[in-house]
Amino acid sequence: MRIASILFSSLLLLAAFGATAQDGEKLFKQNCATCHLASDKALIGPGLAGIEDRAPSREWIVGWVQNPDGMIASGDAYANTIKEFSPTAMTAFGYLEEGDIHAILDYIAHPPAPKEVAVEAAAGPVEGESGSLDENTLRNVLLAIAGLLLVLVVILSSVRKSLTSLLSEKTGETAPEELGAWGSITNWLNMNRGWTGVILLVATLAFLRWGVIELMEIGVYQGYKPEQPIAFSHKIHAGQNGINCVYCHTSAEKGKTAGIPSLNVCMNCHSYVSEGPSGTVEIAKIYAALDYNPETKVYGDSPKAIEWVRVHNLPDLAYFNHSQHVVVGKIECQKCHGAVEEMGVAEQHSPLTMGWCVDCHRTTSVQVANNEYYEDLHERTPAWHDGNPVTVERIGGLECAKCHY
Amino acid sequence: MNKALKYNISLVGAAMFCMVMLISSCTTDPNSPGVEYMPDMYRSPSYETYSANPVFKDSMTAQLPVAGTITRGEWPATASIVNALPYAYPNNLDGYIAAGEEVKSPIQKTETTSAEGKAIYEKMCMHCHGKEGQGDGQLIETGKFPPPPAYNGPALKELPEGKMFHTITYGKGLMGSHASQLTKEERWKVIHYIQELQKL
Numbered sequence: 001m002r003i004a005s006i007l008f009s010s011l012l013l014l015a016a017f018g019a020t021a022q023d024g025e026k027l028f029k030q031n032c033a034t035c036h037l038a039s040d041k042a043l044i045g046p047g048l049a050g051i052e053d054r055a056p057s058r059e060w061i062v063g064w065v066q067n068p069d070g071m072i073a074s075g076d077a078y079a080n081t082i083k084e085f086s087p088t089a090m091t092a093f094g095y096l097e098e099g100d101i102h103a104i105l106d107y108i109a110h111p112p113a114p115k116e117v118a119v120e121a122a123a124g125p126v127e128g129e130s131g132s133l134d135e136n137t138l139r140n141v142l143l144a145i146a147g148l149l150l151v152l153v154v155i156l157s158s159v160r161k162s163l164t165s166l167l168s169e170k171t172g173e174t175a176p177e178e179l180g181a182w183g184s185i186t187n188w189l190n191m192n193r194g195w196t197g198v199i200l201l202v203a204t205l206a207f208l209r210w211g212v213i214e215l216m217e218i219g220v221y222q223g224y225k226p227e228q229p230i231a232f233s234h235k236i237h238a239g240q241n242g243i244n245c246v247y248c249h250t251s252a253e254k255g256k257t258a259g260i261p262s263l264n265v266c267m268n269c270h271s272y273v274s275e276g277p278s279g280t281v282e283i284a285k286i287y288a289a290l291d292y293n294p295e296t297k298v299y300g301d302s303p304k305a306i307e308w309v310r311v312h313n314l315p316d317l318a319y320f321n322h323s324q325h326v327v328v329g330k331i332e333c334q335k336c337h338g339a340v341e342e343m344g345v346a347e348q349h350s351p352l353t354m355g356w357c358v359d360c361h362r363t364t365s366v367q368v369a370n371n372e373y374y375e376d377l378h379e380r381t382p383a384w385h386d387g388n389p390v391t392v393e394r395i396g397g398l399e400c401a402k403c404h405y
Numbered sequence: 406m407n408k409a410l411k412y413n414i415s416l417v418g419a420a421m422f423c424m425v426m427l428i429s430s431c432t433t434d435p436n437s438p439g440v441e442y443m444p445d446m447y448r449s450p451s452y453e454t455y456s457a458n459p460v461f462k463d464s465m466t467a468q469l470p471v472a473g474t475i476t477r478g479e480w481p482a483t484a485s486i487v488n489a490l491p492y493a494y495p496n497n498l499d500g501y502i503a504a505g506e507e508v509k510s511p512i513q514k515t516e517t518t519s520a521e522g523k524a525i526y527e528k529m530c531m532h533c534h535g536k537e538g539q540g541d542g543q544l545i546e547t548g549k550f551p552p553p554p555a556y557n558g559p560a561l562k563e564l565p566e567g568k569m570f571h572t573i574t575y576g577k578g579l580m581g582s583h584a585s586q587l588t589k590e591e592r593w594k595v596i597h598y599i600q601e602l603q604k605l
Contacts, residue, residue: 035579043579240547269550305457305463307457316449
């Protein structure tokens with residue numbers, strides 16, 4: 001009976017405690033997690049594990065959280081020491097009540113057991129190679145068929161050989177002279193001159209056609225999908241995380257090139273996110289290049305450049321400007337670059353040939369409406385409003401010197 | 406006899422066709438850009454924006470501007486000369502507090518500026534801060550990154566514009582500096598839109 005009551009009361013206690021810790025977790029995530037971890041690892045602010053051993057008292061913590069600036073100004077010794085931790089100031093959380101702060105502290109002191117942490121990391125897509133996988137299977141199937149056919153040829157010819165020898169044995173005739181594979185082919189070609197001509201013609205035409213196709217591909221990078229020094233996935237960043245293209249490729253709206261983001265842009269997120277679906281290896285390459293120590297959060301003084309492999313490359317004889325197309329032309333990135341947000345490895349989607357440029361300039365209507373760049377032009381040239389769409393070609397988009405000068 | 410030969414030849418032909426298909430599919434190596442005619446037209450001997458460069462110590466052509474450089478045309482002609490100067494508040498607590506009290510938007514807030522700010526916000530901020538600034542952007546929803554506080558929540562509802570500018574410029578908490586991605590003018594336009602979100 002007594003044991004039962006002790007059990008019951010401890011259960012009650014546990015339940016009560018659990019509730020505050022749960023509230024504490026929620027409050028912690030909403031208010032503190034942007035700068036603090038509940039472990040002893042530092043983020044922007046210090047790790048909060050063991051804070052009650054370090055700080056003078058719980059009351060002091062409450063006061064600090066509600067008004068850190070006031071504590072510093074009052075000349076409190078401990079407040080002025082921890083102020084030096086980081087150049088970033090701690091926000092005043094005046095709206096957090098004493099009870100809230102106690103709940104947060106309870107949560108930090110007794111965090112619930114971590115659950116389902118490693119699951120998501122493993123579930124992330126690592127392949128990103130579905131296209132080439134299909135190509136490989138196709139190749140394997142063709143290889144198998146070719147092998148099968150060759151085996152069939154060998155078997156059939158040996159069957160024929162044994163049948164002829166059987167026949168000659170039965171009839172007593174001397175076996176006809178064995179011609180061999182090449183001999184039998186030339187023999188057949190000799191006997192069927194007409195068919196030989198047709199075959200030769202077809203073969204020549206096929207060869208020429210194949211040659212033309214191959215020649216047209218010279219200098220065309222379409223489908224070029226080089227391996228990069230860091231296995232960066234647009235599928236994760238632009239697709240799953242919903243980060244806009246120009247967040248990283250800022251200069252697409254401002255300059256000629258779309259821009260390779262400098263590493264400080266990576267660090268906007270990766271100062272916190274140090275582990276991706278393939279583990280810490282790839283992200284550690286950013287830290288290595290920056291000479292950054294993720295433990296101490298300190299940058300060294302010998303950063304190196306990351307040598308990304310250029311995917312899209314126009315020859316020097318052609319001028320192309322991103323901002324002109326993105327801002328003035330209001331063209332979606334995907335129109336030329338394809339569904340990059342689904343690409344595990346960045347790939348050249350369009351041929352980027354002159355014919356491809358010219359086709360688009362002939363068919364694309366200029367977006368004159370609500371486009372201040374064209375307002376003036378639009379007003380000055382009313383004669384154009386003949387009902388036909390104003391294509392890029394009609395405003396000079398096919399002039400040689402637009403792109404070649 | 407002849408028939409068997411014919412059969413044989415068509416088989417050989419089919420096998421050869423398969424081999425040709427095979428060889429042609431082998432040439433699509435994703436790591437190779439393919440054959441180039443006049444490669445020096447593609448791989449410029451002059452230094453391009455992102456090419457390696459032996460002239461500089463860090464081997465990059467893309468160099469940072471000298472500290473304190475004022476970008477040409479960064480400020481509209483209407484803005485005062487004070488705003489053309491580099492941002493003078495240091496990246497520390499004192500700078501943050503001082504910016505909150507002293508820094509004011511040099512651009513008149515209008516419907517146009519906050520509409521432009523909205524367009525910038527949706528590209529540069531929304532994936533974390535969320536469509537309506539509730540700290541529930543798509544990246545946050547994946548659980549990979551802790552949520553930022555809501556603009557209309559108790560922490561940020563009364564945040565002065567100077568502190569916002571300071572935060573976008575230097576970063577605060579887990580938010581990094583966005584000075585390399587947004588010009589000062591763009592930062593102020595975004596702030597104009599965030600002030601709308603604070604009122605929600």
